[in-house]
Amino acid sequence: MTTIDNGVNVQALLEARQALANAPEAAQFTWRATSQWRNGVHSTTRIQQFHGLGQEQSHKAESVFEADHPAVFAAEDNGITPIEYLLVGLAGCLTAGVASVAQNRGIQLRSVEASVEGSHDIRGILGADADVRNGFNDIKVTFTIDADASQQEIEALVAQSQKRSAVFDALTNPTDVTVEVAPSNG
Amino acid sequence: MTTIDNGVNVQALLEARQALANAPEAAQFTWRATSQWRNGVHSTTRIQQFHGLGQEQSHKAESVFEADHPAVFAAEDNGITPIEYLLVGLAGCLTAGVASVAQNRGIQLRSVEASVEGSHDIRGILGADADVRNGFNDIKVTFTIDADASQQEIEALVAQSQKRSAVFDALTNPTDVTVEVAPSNG
Numbered sequence: 001m002t003t004i005d006n007g008v009n010v011q012a013l014l015e016a017r018q019a020l021a022n023a024p025e026a027a028q029f030t031w032r033a034t035s036q037w038r039n040g041v042h043s044t045t046r047i048q049q050f051h052g053l054g055q056e057q058s059h060k061a062e063s064v065f066e067a068d069h070p071a072v073f074a075a076e077d078n079g080i081t082p083i084e085y086l087l088v089g090l091a092g093c094l095t096a097g098v099a100s101v102a103q104n105r106g107i108q109l110r111s112v113e114a115s116v117e118g119s120h121d122i123r124g125i126l127g128a129d130a131d132v133r134n135g136f137n138d139i140k141v142t143f144t145i146d147a148d149a150s151q152q153e154i155e156a157l158v159a160q161s162q163k164r165s166a167v168f169d170a171l172t173n174p175t176d177v178t179v180e181v182a183p184s185n186g
Numbered sequence: 187m188t189t190i191d192n193g194v195n196v197q198a199l200l201e202a203r204q205a206l207a208n209a210p211e212a213a214q215f216t217w218r219a220t221s222q223w224r225n226g227v228h229s230t231t232r233i234q235q236f237h238g239l240g241q242e243q244s245h246k247a248e249s250v251f252e253a254d255h256p257a258v259f260a261a262e263d264n265g266i267t268p269i270e271y272l273l274v275g276l277a278g279c280l281t282a283g284v285a286s287v288a289q290n291r292g293i294q295l296r297s298v299e300a301s302v303e304g305s306h307d308i309r310g311i312l313g314a315d316a317d318v319r320n321g322f323n324d325i326k327v328t329f330t331i332d333a334d335a336s337q338q339e340i341e342a343l344v345a346q347s348q349k350r351s352a353v354f355d356a357l358t359n360p361t362d363v364t365v366e367v368a369p370s371n372g
Contacts, residue, residue, distance in 0.1 A: 007226030012260035013312065021314040029306045033273040037298035040193030041282035045274045047266050052258060052308070059256055060263045067278030070245055072238060074198035077246045080233050082279035083352045087219035088231045089271030092253030094365065096227035096268060112223035120215045122238070125352050126199065128207040135356035139363045146370075155367050162365050166269045166311050170321035175357050179280065179348050181341050182330045 008103040026054050035067075042068040042078045083136070087116045089167045094141060097161025107153060110146040139171065194289040212239050221253075228254040228264045269322070273302045275353045280327060283347025293339060296332040325357065 020027040029052035035045040048062040066079025080088075091114045102109050118139045124132040145154050162168050206213040215238035221231040234248040252265025266274075277300045288295050304325045310318040331340050348354050 007228075009226075009260040016259070017309075017312040017314045020309055020312060024307070024309065024315075027307050027309045027312075027314070027318075029308055031267070031270045031273060031304045031306060033270065033277050033302045035274075035277035035281055035300045035302070037281050037285060037295065040195075041285055042193075043278045043281040043298075043300075045277045047270055047274070050256075050270075057256065057258055059266065063266050065251075065274045065278075066249075067274070067282070069282065070236075070243065072243055073202070074195035080245060080249045081217070082275040082277075082282065083356065084217045084219065084233055084236075085271045085275030085278065086353065086356055087217060088221075088233070088251045088253070089268040089275075090363070091219050091221035091231045091268075092229045092251075092271065093268035095221055095223050095229040096253070096255065099223060099227055109223065112229075114221045114229075116219045116221070118217045120217060120352065121210070121213050122215055123203075123206055123210065123213045124355075125350050126203040126206060126213075127350060128203045128213070129210075133355055133359070134350060134352045135359065136352075136361050139361060141363065141365045142368055143366070144368045151367070151370050154370070158365060158367050164311050164313060164320060166306065166320045166322075167272065168363060168365075169310075169319055170269065170272055171356060171361050172363050173319070173321065173360055175322050176324040177276070177327065177354060177358050178324070179327045179344060179354075180329070181337070181344050182328055184332075184337050184340070 004103065004106045004108045006099045006103045006109050008100045010100065010103045013100065026052075028052070038078070040068070041075050042066065083118065083120065086136075086171065087118055087139070090139065090141065090171060091116050093165045093167035094143075094158070094161050097165050098143070098145065098157050101157050101160045102147065105153075105157070107157065108148045110148075113144045115142045115144070116140070190289065190292045190294045192285045192289045192295050194286045196286065196289045199286065214238070224264070226254070227261050228252065269304065269306065272322075272357065273304055273325070276325065276327065276357060277302050279351045279353035280329075280344070280347050283351050284329070284331070284343050287343050287346045288333065291339075291343070293343065294334045296334075299330045301328045301330070302326070
């Protein structure tokens with residue numbers, strides 16, 4: 001028997017599924033980010049702490065991200081645009097899903113590459129046309145996968161990843177977002 | 187007269203709005219990301235090129251992002267989770283909007299901090315409960331802003347930023363996402 005190893009601990013995930021099915025409160029996670037405005041449209045966002053499994057948790061390191069607009073928007077291009085961060089999340093989520101599902105199905109992956117394109121009519125955010133939405137018109141993801149599996153099995157991996165993807169859901173279905181201003185000290 | 191300077195070139199943005207209202211094809215942008223699976227649920231995503239104003243464009247530098255799952259998900263925590271990237275994008279987009287609108291309204295900002303929380307029931311992605319969605323349950327953003335303006339004016343800045351935010355729209359409204367597998371060479 002060949003040993004399949006994509007580096008995913010599927011046993012632990014199956015045990016978590018079982019455990020959390022009976023402990024829904026432990027399954028409630030809160031992910032957090034804090035950002036500081038720098039100058040112009042440049043901001044710096046930091047992520048480290050989160051809440052889950054009933055207690056505070058921490059990534060092993062703080063991650064720091066710069067967001068800005070490019071020179072063609074008359075800005076300084078100190079980082080990618082905010083909307084591009086959505087593509088990073090989508091690529092990472094679907095890829096993680098492919099690896100997990102492949103492990104569970106006993107399929108050895110050799111390489112997985114995802115190419116993501118988001119089309120965006122910027123007349124929306126500029127206020128140039130009220131009929132144009134602010135966000136992406138649509139997003140297209142293309143996977144190129146080398147694995148010990150048929151094309152049909154690979155397509156099934158990708159389909160199952162999509163079905164369980166947090167980011168795919170967050171982009172294809174609406175989420176309630178509340179934006180508030182803390183009372184000033186003045 | 188006091189000179190307001192938040193570092194946003196509002197004049198250029200107003201000129202772009204005018205120019206693109208009459209040149210809709212130039213307003214069609216394509217943002218791109220490519221990701222490589224590393225091991226387990228760890229992937230690396232790179233962003234540099236995009237298309238807009240009728241031609242290929244490039245950020246001044248390539249940006250590289252690691253996505254992984256934390257130790258509590260039996261993974262190696264080589265980077266933030268994919269879904270946390272959505273919070274980075276949301277914070278950056280709303281903050282950029284606050285700075286731009288403040289500049290346009292002649293309001294000097296001194297500091298802008300955003301705290302973002304996304305609540306997430308992970309029974310969805312684990313497949314532990316078919317009634318739980320995969321993405322966020324909801325997201326809350328809290329701004330703390332120090333500016334030469336009243337609380338009411340600050341709240342109006344944030345409301346206008348939300349109204350023109352690409353990422354706020356992408357998270358609160360559905361986007362069509364197509365996922366395909368390139369034909370294998372085999």
